[in-house]
Amino acid sequence: MAPKTPVLPHVATVPPTLVLTWESGYEILNLDDIEEALNSTPPGATVDTTEYRTSGPHDVVYEPLLEKSPDGFTLTYRSKGHWIDGQAKLHEADGLTGKAVYSKKGNDDKEANWICTWFGNDKPKIGIDIPCKYSTNTRDKKEVKISVRDARFRNLIFDKNPKCIITGEKSENLLQAAHIHQVHNEGSDTIDNGFVMRSDIHRLFDEHILTLSREGKFKMDPVPDSYQYLFEENGQWIDEPKISNIERYQDNIDLRNDLRQKVKV
Structure with missing residues (x-):
């Protein structure tokens, strides 16, 4: 300058x-x-x-x-x-x-x-x-400010574990950084508020078809036909997603789920 x-x-x-x-x-x-x-x-x-x-x-x-x-x-x-x-x-x-x-x-x-x-x-x-x-x-x-903010968050989350937490997908062009407690609800761009997800899984997460408990258990309900391959016939995950150090994320999981319950009511 x-x-x-x-x-x-x-x-x-x-x-x-x-x-x-x-x-x-x-x-x-x-x-x-x-x-x-x-x-x-x-x-x-x-x-x-x-x-x-x-x-x-x-x-x-x-x-x-x-x-x-x-x-x-x-x-x-x-x-x-x-x-x-x-x-x-x-x-x-x-x-x-x-x-x-x-x-x-x-x-x-x-x-x-x-x-x-x-x-x-x-x-x-x-x-x-x-x-x-x-x-x-x-x-x-x-527009520029938001793009840079999103990129900073992406770098932060991808540096932690650059693969989809649900599917294991590693192709970077298919992956996104997903907020647990969403930005439009005043969620933060911090390492304890996000996971790497494949873009289509991210959409399911944002739409609360894919949910997450404070114990670290993901649930998909209902399961769209194109995602049946992730589950056994009894509805259990074939390869259940696992979150290490779940305590780090629990505050943001609670905020996400509390807000979801209020919207339901």
Whole structure:
């Protein structure tokens, strides 16, 4: 990320943002997200920012450390960011590391003159002042942010055991990281909240045709015709799925099953 005169393309309207343009692309900071984080989280929280690349094929998501400053806030970039490829694999990007100090000159957000002073880790004592553009006409970062989040979770779960916990499938292009307690129900992207599943098994799990008890017992009910091969004639698993260290997962299994029971009622 090297500074350049900001040029903002025409894109969809979203909440108030700051736009900082680099040689590689333009970075979007959602001011509502930053204000909420400053007011509701302890010091040392991270936020997501997105750099939309104009000089390369991959948009990049960063997770800088957010801190309040007298005239605004600072973002400390400790990593080079991440991007994902077409197979949803996570890769380290080539962004710079350092600190961006954002200062607001003026009281009215719409009329405020925001200044970013960048201190790169390669030259930590040299600050570069970069005018920031305040805008409500910037591209929504949600799609890129969610894709990177999903890829991070996939890497985390696949690193643990890269085969389907139900079928033993090992072909990576057929596998997904499945949440126990789903994200849309405020489930976490943590190692104790997921298994590797073949994509069709994942769908059955999300639809609660495939269920899981806190003791680690999977049950499929009803059993679709195309999955009869997994069971004996008496309905027992031919090769019963086994979960090692079930205690690790039990809190999320309980959350999943409690919510399922409430939906039934």
